[in-house]
Amino acid sequence: MPGVLEALAEISKYIPAVEKPARRPSLPTRLMWTGIVVLLYLIMSEIPMIGVKTAGPTASAALSYLLLGMNLGTLMTLGIGPIVTAGIVLEVLVGGGLIEMDLTKPRDRKIFMGAQRTLALVFAALEAAAYAFGCRFWLQPGAGIGACPVGLDVKILVIIQLVIATLVLMWFDELVRNGWGIGSALSMFIVANVLKGMFWQLAAPVKYKGEYYGWLTQVLFNKDPAILRLGMPDMIGFLATISIIMILIYLQLMRVYIPVTSPRYGSIKTRIPLNFIYVTNIPILFVAITVSDLQILANIAASISGPDSIWAKIFAYMYVYMRPPRGLLDSVQDPVHLATFITSWLALGLLFGFIWVEVAGLSPRHQAENIIKSGMELPGIRRNVKLLERILARYIYPLTVISSLIVTGIAILADFFGAYGSGSGLVLLVGIIYSFYQSLVYERTLEMYPALQRILGR
Template sequence: MGWKEAAAPVLTRMPAVQRPEGHVPFKRKLAWTAGILVLYFFLTNVQLWGLAGGGDDLFGQFRALLAGAQGSVLQLGIGPIVTASIVLQLLGGANLLGLDTNDPRDQQLYQGLQKVLVVVMIFLTGVPMVFMGNFLPPSQQLAQSLGIGILGVQALIFAQIAVGGLLILFMDEVVSKWGVGSGIGLFIVAGVSQSLVGGFISPFGQPPEASLLKTWIAALTGGIQVPPLLTGEGIAFVLIQLQVLDLFTTLLIYGVVVYAESVRVEIPLSHARVKGARGRFPVKLIYASVLPMILVRALQANIQFLGRILYSQMGESMPDLLGVYATSGGSVYPTSGLFYYLAPIHGRGEWMWWLGQTAAEPWQIAIRVLIDLTFMVIGGGIFAIFWVETTDMGPEATARQIQNSGMQIPGFRQNTGVIEKVMERYIPQVTVIGGALVGLLAVMANMLGTIGNVTGTGLLLTISITYKLYEEIAEEQMKNMHPMMRDMFGD
């Protein structure tokens, strides 16, 4: 008996959000999406009961990308979901699962297996976060008043973040089945957009860490001293202190992503039975979208998570070969060793050694930048391929979708195999190029800096997801205006 038969009784009975039986009206989809978004913001502001303080955020610079909020019920964010997806995609890519996603029963097994893995990742991530180090410090006072000890309070904190991890899993499922887009994308956009808006107009903070608007007002009114603009010091002040470089990078990334989303190879289609009915199948440059970047960055986040856990347990006795850690501003970060070289670049200060914000040697910085670029470019291409294959966007699935809709490619026989061969000329190559391009853009944005200190990957994801949401909304409106189009879109 294979693993599928043995696990089927459990996996097929996993709790799941019921799929709509028919077409969901666009207004109802918007209502579900807005409701889940409101619930998400509410839960990020529900603080963990029994917590003595905010603690040190283990996710650090990855927080905006992994959603959630430090010290809240959604402490884990989408981390367990993304990590489970990485494991499943790697197993599926190596063909170790033996699941056919076109078979409804195998689809159910796949979704059940994903939920089981999410629960496993909640434990693997949550247990070290609560019971090791001082990442979520328990309240001594509560332990004494309830008489359950520190261990009891830690168990309460873990139970809360575990419930939050399960809630965000089902919230994502609700949006995917009843709303517009995906819940994961929605939560990332929500978190990054908060940072972007705050980086533009927030009235809090002091220059140069303050928002762009407040810093410029301070410079114009004499609140901060501006050196002569025609000197090297003045140019550096304008670019860095007045955040002009941040603004330029943000607008540049926005323009490049929007342009890349519009670059496509359009394969002509015609209806086999309806004369004159024609269309085009677009193969975009960023065919797999930028969502595979979540997987790449999440893999890096888990590597850094492991390093922090090891340091919290071993302290100064940790071998220098693995990592040497320092503390600044309440956050702990590697300054040398393996975990330093595997850490992505998060800002200008981490590679512009002449600014005096890093003690690393130029050759160390060069190695770290090269590793980050390699990780993102090659990883972006690999995960883009996995993403396309597991989301039914590959040549075979696309050919089957075109065939089922009654369309064909003019000049070719109406046969799934023939259409698949045509698609194989474009989809695999474009997928790899698009994934590598997105990885390169993400590293570039991180190195130059962005408004609100948003990570390059977070900015890319927000722009691309918002663009795709716009396209999905237009598609939904088209379906409502022309119900016959639902067959073409596979509704």
């Protein structure tokens, strides 16, 4: 398996990439490039593909369209799905021990990133081929695949457009990550889509079954308080959105402190802060995208072999029972769906939480090594990595369990009450914005004190 990754990484050398700037641009310039990248992404999500006349659901239509930034029939038909899915697959393989790699080592990290770039384009090509040869964009509902009204040339053209669009998104992300911008472009795309979905749920001026879809427009124009509405934004969801955001902000600021001393500096005592939300928002991102991929796989299977095929039904049933409910009324109407949703999300959240801790260098072993390298030690504990690892495991593993369950539980609670932007979307929104704020503070501090850049090797 490592040989496969090395082969994929070798192929990635022939895929054009964005180089790091010779000199790091100023903070305003980097903010400008980040904004431009997000704007170009939003524009691409509205540009129809050549050979496809009609676009599909907007980004607010379903969980997959919201978090993966998909808009069927446009250049963003696949969204960020292939890129994120490639990362999830490789991280699960590495975190599960199926591939022996140490991502703290520069060589292994380079191979991992190269393999991810190649695998993302492979996934993009496979998904695009399934959509095109399944005639997803041209068939009328109920028509057989043999009745597809376009030829092979149009299908190949669509595949090429979608693969190139995925490559452009990879360039956008590399441009931001490599120092031209701030943060992660993929994270900014998720924020843009969640905010767009929240706006439509709050103030969409369109009607559905005689009612305005947006809650605020319903209240203003139909003079209806809309306290509860089946499958549509309502007052309960609005209040839940505000409450969930406040809870998430509070949790982001909570810390768990581990006391340490430094023998190098006269045994000065200090504390190492660990985020209470130790796993950050990554597990809920993995869970949401895993569930979203089930819907995509169901659509692809239905396009290729028809809606009655066994695989189309399996993926469709899995998605139906694992998808988030659409508000309080939808939750209580189907207890089986609600129970399956809660159980599967909590289990997956816990699984991805432990995987992320191992992959991201947050495990007790990695933290123990970092403490020893920094010259710190726990009071009364000799400088031994294995001994220190056992002590830290008492903090880190319970914190991983608690934070994974809390983050996933908040997302579940938000979906139960119909919070705008979906529960997973809100968790990601608050986490990404808070991380972006920390990056801004860090970069601003470096600009104010240039000496710090030399100390940090910048």
